[in-house]
Amino acid sequence: MSEALEVRGLRVSYATRAGSRGAVAGVDLRLERGAAHSVVGESGCGKSSLALALLGLVRPGGQLAADSYTLDGRAWSLERARDWSELRGRRVGLLLQESAQALDPRLSVERQLREALGAAGAGRERSLELLARVGFDAPGELLARLPHELSGGMRQRVQLACALATGPSYLIADEPTASLDALLARRILTLLASLVERERLGVLMVTHDLAAAAELGGGLSVMYAGTVVERGPVRELLLAPRHPYTEALIAACAAREPLDEPLRGLSGAAPQGVLERDGCAFAERCALARDVCRSARPALLTLGPGRDLACPPRAQGAAR
Amino acid sequence: MTEPTHTARRWPRTWGARCALWTLLALVASAVYAPFLANGAPLYLRAFDLRAVRSASAALPALAEEWRASFAPVASIPAEPIVRAAARASLELRLELLARSLDPRSELAAHVERTAQAVDTLAHAPGAAQSQPLDPELNARLDAAVREFDALAQAVEAALVGAAAAANAANTAEAGVLDLPAPWRTSESWPLLASLSFGSWWFALLFPLAAWVALCGMRTRAASLAFAALSLAAIALTLGLRAPPGVATRNLKLAIGAGEVLVERAVFAPVPYGFEETRLSEALRPPTWLPSAELDAQGRYVRGARAGAAGAARPVEVRAGEPSLNSWRRHLLGADSLGRDVLARVLWGGRVSLGVAFAAVLALLALGIVAGLLAGVSRGAFDALFLFVAQTLQSFPSLFLILVAVAALPAHGVHPQAATALVIAAVSWTGVARLVRAQVRAVREREWVLAARASGLSPARVLFAHIAPNALAPALVSGAFALGGAVLAESATSFLGFGVQPPVPSWGAVLRESSAVEHAWILLGPGLLVFAAVASANALGDALRERLELREAA
Numbered sequence: 001m002s003e004a005l006e007v008r009g010l011r012v013s014y015a016t017r018a019g020s021r022g023a024v025a026g027v028d029l030r031l032e033r034g035a036a037h038s039v040v041g042e043s044g045c046g047k048s049s050l051a052l053a054l055l056g057l058v059r060p061g062g063q064l065a066a067d068s069y070t071l072d073g074r075a076w077s078l079e080r081a082r083d084w085s086e087l088r089g090r091r092v093g094l095l096l097q098e099s100a101q102a103l104d105p106r107l108s109v110e111r112q113l114r115e116a117l118g119a120a121g122a123g124r125e126r127s128l129e130l131l132a133r134v135g136f137d138a139p140g141e142l143l144a145r146l147p148h149e150l151s152g153g154m155r156q157r158v159q160l161a162c163a164l165a166t167g168p169s170y171l172i173a174d175e176p177t178a179s180l181d182a183l184l185a186r187r188i189l190t191l192l193a194s195l196v197e198r199e200r201l202g203v204l205m206v207t208h209d210l211a212a213a214a215e216l217g218g219g220l221s222v223m224y225a226g227t228v229v230e231r232g233p234v235r236e237l238l239l240a241p242r243h244p245y246t247e248a249l250i251a252a253c254a255a256r257e258p259l260d261e262p263l264r265g266l267s268g269a270a271p272q273g274v275l276e277r278d279g280c281a282f283a284e285r286c287a288l289a290r291d292v293c294r295s296a297r298p299a300l301l302t303l304g305p306g307r308d309l310a311c312p313p314r315a316q317g318a319a320r
Numbered sequence: 321m322t323e324p325t326h327t328a329r330r331w332p333r334t335w336g337a338r339c340a341l342w343t344l345l346a347l348v349a350s351a352v353y354a355p356f357l358a359n360g361a362p363l364y365l366r367a368f369d370l371r372a373v374r375s376a377s378a379a380l381p382a383l384a385e386e387w388r389a390s391f392a393p394v395a396s397i398p399a400e401p402i403v404r405a406a407a408r409a410s411l412e413l414r415l416e417l418l419a420r421s422l423d424p425r426s427e428l429a430a431h432v433e434r435t436a437q438a439v440d441t442l443a444h445a446p447g448a449a450q451s452q453p454l455d456p457e458l459n460a461r462l463d464a465a466v467r468e469f470d471a472l473a474q475a476v477e478a479a480l481v482g483a484a485a486a487a488n489a490a491n492t493a494e495a496g497v498l499d500l501p502a503p504w505r506t507s508e509s510w511p512l513l514a515s516l517s518f519g520s521w522w523f524a525l526l527f528p529l530a531a532w533v534a535l536c537g538m539r540t541r542a543a544s545l546a547f548a549a550l551s552l553a554a555i556a557l558t559l560g561l562r563a564p565p566g567v568a569t570r571n572l573k574l575a576i577g578a579g580e581v582l583v584e585r586a587v588f589a590p591v592p593y594g595f596e597e598t599r600l601s602e603a604l605r606p607p608t609w610l611p612s613a614e615l616d617a618q619g620r621y622v623r624g625a626r627a628g629a630a631g632a633a634r635p636v637e638v639r640a641g642e643p644s645l646n647s648w649r650r651h652l653l654g655a656d657s658l659g660r661d662v663l664a665r666v667l668w669g670g671r672v673s674l675g676v677a678f679a680a681v682l683a684l685l686a687l688g689i690v691a692g693l694l695a696g697v698s699r700g701a702f703d704a705l706f707l708f709v710a711q712t713l714q715s716f717p718s719l720f721l722i723l724v725a726v727a728a729l730p731a732h733g734v735h736p737q738a739a740t741a742l743v744i745a746a747v748s749w750t751g752v753a754r755l756v757r758a759q760v761r762a763v764r765e766r767e768w769v770l771a772a773r774a775s776g777l778s779p780a781r782v783l784f785a786h787i788a789p790n791a792l793a794p795a796l797v798s799g800a801f802a803l804g805g806a807v808l809a810e811s812a813t814s815f816l817g818f819g820v821q822p823p824v825p826s827w828g829a830v831l832r833e834s835s836a837v838e839h840a841w842i843l844l845g846p847g848l849l850v851f852a853a854v855a856s857a858n859a860l861g862d863a864l865r866e867r868l869e870l871r872e873a874a
Binding site for chain 2: 052055057059060085086087088089090093094096097099101102103104105106115116159162163165166172
């Protein structure tokens with residue numbers, strides 16, 4: 001039995017007036033226990049939808065579907081509410097982007113933790129232990145505080161403590177460092193990395209920050225318009241990108257431009273949610289685009305161990 | 321948890337809001353304590369109740385005969401122990417009343433004591449079985465007891481002659497002089513306190529706690545302990561201070577005036593009038609601190625427009641405990657068309673007006689919050705139905721709906737005050753419900769709700785523990801505004817005669833009395849109070865909203 005979270009053909013679509021719009025258009029993903037994996041992409045490429053979908057959560061009006069969802073060797077049904085309630089929290093935790101609204105503004109830290117722990121595990125000792133686990137030196141004085149009395153970094157660690165309260169083996173982190181300054185972001189990433197290493201937590205981090213992905217280590221998937229276009233070990237992928245989009249991302253990052261802006265060296269903007277289409281979604285902005293790119297959707301082909309690419313021109317080049 | 325207490329103490333920040341809070345508290349306090357402030361019954365009374373003693377003694381022989389008969393079988397039915405116990409209790413009550421009014425060292429008191437003992441010793445004697453004659457020995461003892469009752473009644477009658485003479489003397493002499501002949505004595509009572517219901521006690525005891533919690537905050541556990549203790553105290557006070565049967569608590573002023581209750585000492589409430597105490601000789605008398613309110617001994621006006629008018633003027637009867645005829649504080653807000661004191665009616669009217677308003681607000685908050693939560697989480701048919709009902713209700717003028725419903729309801733035996741409150745709630749819950757619905761829709765998309773769902777909590781738990789508490793703030797603000805609206809709605813219905821029924825006062829009902837321009841001064845009291853209540857409720861709603869917005873921003 002392999003200890004991994006594995007999903008095949010994950011699709012999230014929203015009904016709009018113009019028809020069904022896919023936010024995630026068929027993604028395969030495998031997250032092993034004790035390993036980290038990052039998903040990067042521009043805003044609106046579907047990476048947040050992907051993260052929530054792994055917990056069975058969709059924004060209102062959304063539809064979730066997948067070919068298979070396997071966790072630690074067991075297949076889970078996407079339709080059964082009982083499966084999800086058993087899986088959420090206890091097997092897979094969620095860490096959201098830091099914001100004033102990431103924690104219930106009414107509840108003190110102690111109440112937040114007690115709420116997360118549930119009736120069975122409630123206890124001051126357990127709360128203090130959790131807070132110590134996410135790196136608080138003096139957790140005792142923190143318990144009575146309300147969220148707005150905490151700094152951003154503290155809030156984020158409290159949120160992490162809540163997510164870990166029910167002892168999940170996997171953690172989905174959706175932009176965990178997005179609104180933190182560089183030092184705090186680094187601290188959270190080190191914390192996540194140490195949880196991966198010491199407690200064999202499987203961490204899937206969704207981010208638009210390549211530096212954060214590099215910091216966390218492990219694998220990296222690059223998403224564009226709801227599909228994964230390139231995948232590989234983060235170091236290898238950053239040093240030797242194959243997909244033109246990955247190259248553009250790295251170039252933009254080197255230029256220290258936020259990824260929310262249109263990318264330098266690329267014309268046009270990333271599509272916000274994809275209508276059903278043939279061909280590569282990136283073709284319109286791609287200098288390498290050929291007829292084959294526009295006529296058929298490129299499959300994610302395996303290049304080497306843990307290295308996948310969905311770009312026919314480059315894949316052919318690599319094969320030669 | 322020092323922090324919430326701290327913020328609660330700082331609230332409200334602005335001068336205006338603080339004024340509003342204190343005004344509202346003062347209004348509620350005056351309503352809660354109205355029975356202590358304005359009451360026809362004296363707070364404390366040391367008196368001799370000639371009427372009660374006389375009726376007790378007159379009833380003795382007949383009651384004794386009835387008690388004796390309860391031992392013997394009636395037709396073919398055996399003597400019933402329950403009937404006997406009732407007859408005995410009723411006898412003992414009279415004896416107790418006599419004993420209370422008698423000097424314990426007197427011969428008459430000893431006589432009462434002996435009679436009571438005779439009743440006691442015979443109490444457990446066996447009654448006759450079905451169609452059997454009574455045991456001859458028991459029969460003889462019963463006969464003796466009945467003769468003793470006759471003798472006692474005669475002795476009391478004889479002794480009362482002296483007391484009646486004293487009553488006449490007290491009536492003609494200056495007040496405060498009571499020369500009671502032996503063996504009679506005065507007894508103490510607290511008629512005002514004895515006349516209070518459990519509800520009155522409960523509110524009077526809980527109001528300070530509620531005000532403390534609202535102003536300073538309190539730990540939930542301490543507050544609920546205090547709540548339970550004060551509720552028990554209210555039960556104890558209601559039962560402990562209840563006047564013994566046979567001792568009057570109502571119409572005491574009239575009985576004192578008629579010389580039936582001889583007063584040694586009486587302490588009255590600050591406003592010594594009941595809200596339904598009429599006195600036609602003072603009908604529509606202006607506030608007595610105005611020169612135009614001055615009356616002469618024959619009840620004619622000395623000055624002003626009504627001076628010298630040939631009408632049905634008759635001397636004003638100044639009852640026990642009341643300020644003198646032309647004292648400035650006799651009727652501070654004047655008297656209405658039946659000569660009832662307007663101040664007393666305004667104080668008691670606050671109980672109805674504010675009580676109906678608070679009940680209506682509680683009901684509309686409950687209704688609005690439940691409907692809003694349900695509509696907020698549901699989609700499709702229920703939500704569409706909710707919006708249809710809410711919009712339909714809101715498209716009617718609410719006062720019109722209230723009048724129609726209130727006019728229709730009491731015919732089916734609904735309490736008019738409860739009906740008014742329910743109807744106000746039923747007509748105006750839609751605003752709160754729509755606010756809650758919109759807020760639920762906004763809050764359910766917040767990150768912490770997502771996090772709560774992702775941690776595996778059930779949808780119901782997410783709704784009640786994470787969405788609802790954060791969605792209710794606007795409902796509370798809206799509730800504060802609704803309080804002002806409800807006071808106005810109740811006043812309007814009562815003013816039009818659809819709300820409370822006479823003689824129950826409410827601010828609107830008192831306003832109704834000022835039907836002519838000459839009596840415009842009646843408007844003064846109730847009008848000001850309605851204005852103060854509505855204005856302070858609205859100012860408080862504003863302060864609450866600002867505070868919640870601040871918290872939202874923080």
